[in-house]
Structure formats: structure tokens, C-alpha cells
Amino acid sequence: MDTATHITMGVAIGGLATIDPAVEQNPELFHAVFIGAIIGSHAPDFDTFFKFKDNATYIRHHRGTSHSPLAVLLWSLIVTLPLFLIFQDASFSHLWGWILLSVILHVFVDIFNAYGTQALKPFVNKWIALGWISTFDPYIFGLFSAGAIAWLLGADPVVTYGTIFFVVFLYYIKRFLDKKEITDILQKHFPSATKIITQPTIRHNEWRVVIETPKFYFVADYDHGHIDIKDTFEKRDYPDSTEMNAAFQDENVKSFRNFSPVYRHEIERHDDYTEIRFIDLRYRRDGHYPFVAVVTLDKFYNILTSYTGWIYSEEKLQKKLESLT
Template sequence: MDTGSHLLFGTTLTGLAMLHPEVSADPVLFQAMLTATMVGSQAPDFDTLARVRGYSTYIRVHRGVTHSLPALFVWPLVLALPIAWTFGVWAHVGLLLAWIFAAVGFHVLLDWFNAYGVQCFRPFTRKWQHLDVLSIFDPFLFALHAGGVLWWIASGTNPGLLFVAVYAVTAGYIAVRAAHHLRVVARVRHQLPYEGIYQVAPGFHWFRWQFVVETEDCFYTGHVRGKHVEVKDIYVKEAFDSIVEASKSTDGVRAFLQFAQRIHVSCSAGQDGYVVKWRDVRFWYNHQLPFGVDVMLDRDMKVTGYSFGWKKKAWAPPFV
């Protein structure tokens, strides 16, 4: 999910940790716990530093090894020891380890539930996992946890039981969204006549979803509004020719192919050569495919350059 939500959930995990009498009674341990859960909630996304080495490196690294099964155990060790040393709470280092593990695990779990995906089962598989249940920012979860923090500040009381309720509602909400997602997928399958792979992704609105259907020959994209299913665009799959194959030599295309799942390729000719456009149809929006790689080649099919990333404004959908 987004950075702000992860930091907020780190704060509410501290409130939950105050069920331990020693955390609620010791201001120094409380500060150490707050630091531990907030940093732990953000730690898997430290891989965004790879952006300085270019977008291709970022795509290869982001939500990969830092979100893997071994990372669930490495992050607590990396973070708990310096935090215990900084605050002088060595006697409670085990408690810090446990709550950092919870913070990291909750981060990875939430990322698994959205549409971008995460390689959370590495090293057993590098396959991208995504449950397509939650958007990158969920207004309900943010409001729920922010409301809990405001109540905590206003009341000044031990928030342990309050956040037991908050996390119980969180679990129930995610379960309801998951069940709703299954119903929407079934509805789209029932109303459309295509044989293929169906993927339905959430939006900010509870009853608005968008889908991609991949068949042998085409991609169909569309919306679900309540019970209404509508196909918006059709993208015909084009055969890979020698020009498309030549574009695979670029680092950007190699990184794209490691991540993308619904791949559409198009090739156009110009006065100076060719442009090959690789797109991931999962992230369509408003009749456009904004995520992918554009590779420029000359008439001899030699790569002259490429651009990789989002062809949209930072504040424009889709938010993944």
C-alpha cells in the first residue's frame, strides 16, 4: 500500500502493543516500540532506493527480496538490535523483535492484497502474487486507523483494547472485500462470453472495479459498476516479428518482461525507423495503457533508445 498508510498502521500497532503492561508503563520502552513498529512497517519499501540506479533496476528490485519470506525474519534482527541499543531497552529486545515481525508481516500482507503484486514467496518462487482485493490506498482502512489514533490522543487512555477492536474490524473488512471480489469475478465471467484469464482489480469505490480478460487473440478491458459489466476496449494481440524481437535487447524490455503479466506489443513505422511499445494491460485506464516501455529502432533494426515507466501524471489513475 502507500507509504502514508504503512506508517499509520505502524502507529496503530504500537497502540496494540500497549496491551503489554511494560510498554504502557515505561515511556522509554513506548518510544522504542513506536520507532520499531513505524520503521518496521516501512522497512520492506526501503528497496525504493534502487530508483537512483534507474527505473529498470527499480522494477527488478521493488517488492522483491525485501518482501520475501526470509526478509520477514531478517528485518526484525536488523532493526531490533540498534533500536534496543539506542533506547537502552535490551531487556525487552525480544518484545521489539516480535512487534517488528508483526509490522513487516502486515506490510507484506497488505501488498499481497493489492493489484501491483509482490514476490512474497521467494526463494521458493519468483512469481508475482496479487489478490486484487484492495487498492493501493484504501480510504476505509485509512479512516478507521486514523480515527483510532485520534481517539487515542484525545482520550489519553491505554489504547490496547481500542486497537484490538480496530484490527478486528480491519480483518473483517478485508475478508468482506475478498468475498466481494470473488463475486465480482464470477459476475464478469457469467456476463462475458470469452474463454480466457479473468482479472478484476479494485478502485477506491467499493462497488467499482475494472477488469482485464486475456484470450488467445485479444485483451478485453472494461468496468464493473454495481451489477453492470461493460467492455470498454479491445486490444488485439500482434505476432512478434523481427522488429519486436530486436527490441528485446534493451535492459528496459528485459526488466519489463520480468514483471509484466498481461503483455501487449505494438509496432509502428516512421520516417527514421520503428517504435515498439510494450504495455501491461493490467494497468489500463481511460482507454489508455500507461505503463510500459517504448523502444526506438532505426531502419536497420538497431536500438537507438528507449523510455520506461508510466505515461501519465503522478497524481492521475491508476494508483498502483
């Protein structure tokens, strides 16, 4: 989920914590829990600091190890310990328990969008991206924001947020059924499909989908039962060549391939260099595919430049590659 929704969920955990008699009866513990739940609800995304190193490191680790079971435990303790030292009358077990819940909730809701997480790492390194919920879902954000306003106006936080969590639970079930309906329809239209990836948008009935078959990739929009094929790409095997093997060793390309479940490649040869481009097919926007990995090699297969990340125009991509020269 986006940062704003994570924070509103943290506020919700802080309000729901008043169901705990220890929190309700101890103002110091309540304040510690409230602050800790808000910080804990965002803590796993502190891995954004990897971006200061480079995009390859960020893509490799964002929502990766930082969202694993061990990291969840560590984040909860990292947030709890300073607050326990500041609010010395707070019960450590109650404080840690509610903060732990806020961190778990963060990781749990992240698995439902198209980006996903490695929430089971190191037991399972696969990215879990269910594709039911948009990264920013206005309905979920609106409900939790309304809950915060109602609490400020004097509503009982336990009743308010208990109701909201129940409604959101039902909403998740509905979105699961929406996705199932879409994938069933797509499977009928593409009976040879080996993979169907869904990406909900902020518009409730509009989805972006990628269908992989043994011979083709189909990129489409799905709207109220209507399938609009935007692009069709023939699948091509990766050549067993020195240049491709060299590209596969590049850190940017490694990070991209580790993260992306469906992508294609292009090879463009020039007099002095070869450019190999890997293109994620999930994020088509205005006819452009912004998430890429690009590597250029000289005639001896040495890497000249490489990049992975989000670029929203060909002109910006070329400028980025020139800046890396």
C-alpha cells in the same frame, strides 16, 4: 498499500504492543517499540531508492526481493539493532518481535492490491497480486487514523486497535466476496476467459478489470453489476524476428515483462528506426494506458533508446524518448 496507510498501521502495532506486559511496564521499551513499529511498517518500501538508479531497476526490485521472507527478517533486524543500542534498557526479543510483526504486516497487506509483491521469492518468483483492495483504501486509512486520534484522546490502545484490526479483517473478507462475485459474473459473460484481473478503485463499487480470452483482451469498468467495455484488443503472437528478439534483450523491456501479467505490443516502423511498444492493460485512465515499455532500434537492430515507467500522455512519452537520445 500507500505510505500513509502503512504508517498508520505501524502506529497501530505500537499501540497494540501495550498488550505485552514487558512493553507496558517499561517506558523505554515502549518508546523503542513505538518508533520501531512505525519505521518497520514502512521499511520494505525503502527499496524506492532504486529509482535513483533507473526505472528498470526500480520496477524489477520494488516489492520484489525487498518483500521476500529473507528481506522481512533483515528489515526487522536493521530497524531493531540501532534502537536497541539507543534504548539500552529495552528487551531485544520483545523489541524485535513487535518490529518483525510490523514488517510482516506491511508485506502481507501489499499482496491484496493489483500491484502485488513477490512475497514468496526465491521459492516462487511469481508476483502475488490478489486485487481485492485498492492501493489507497479510504475505509482502512480512515479506521486506523480514527484509532490514532482515539488513542491520543485517552482510549485504551489494545481495545481500540484490537477492535479496528477485527473490523478490517471482516472488511477484507467482504472485499474477497466482492471480487468473487465480480469474477463469477465476468466468467459467465466471457466463458472462454483464461485470465481475469481486477483492480479496485477508491470508490467501493467501482472496479477496473481486464479479461483475457484466447483471441482478445477486453478492458472494462465494472460498476454495481454493470460491465462497460472500454477497449477490445485482438491478441497477436510475438513475431519470431530479429527486431523483437533484440527488444526482448533490453533491460527496460525485461523489467516490464517480468512485472506485467497482461500487456499487448505495437510495432511502428519508420525510415530510420523501428519503435516497439509494450502496454500494460491494467491501468487504463481517461482512455490512456500510462504504464509502458518502449524501445527504438536502428535498421541494424541496435537499441537507440528505451524506457519503461509511467507516462500519462503521448506528448510526454515522446519528450522522454527524445531526452534519452
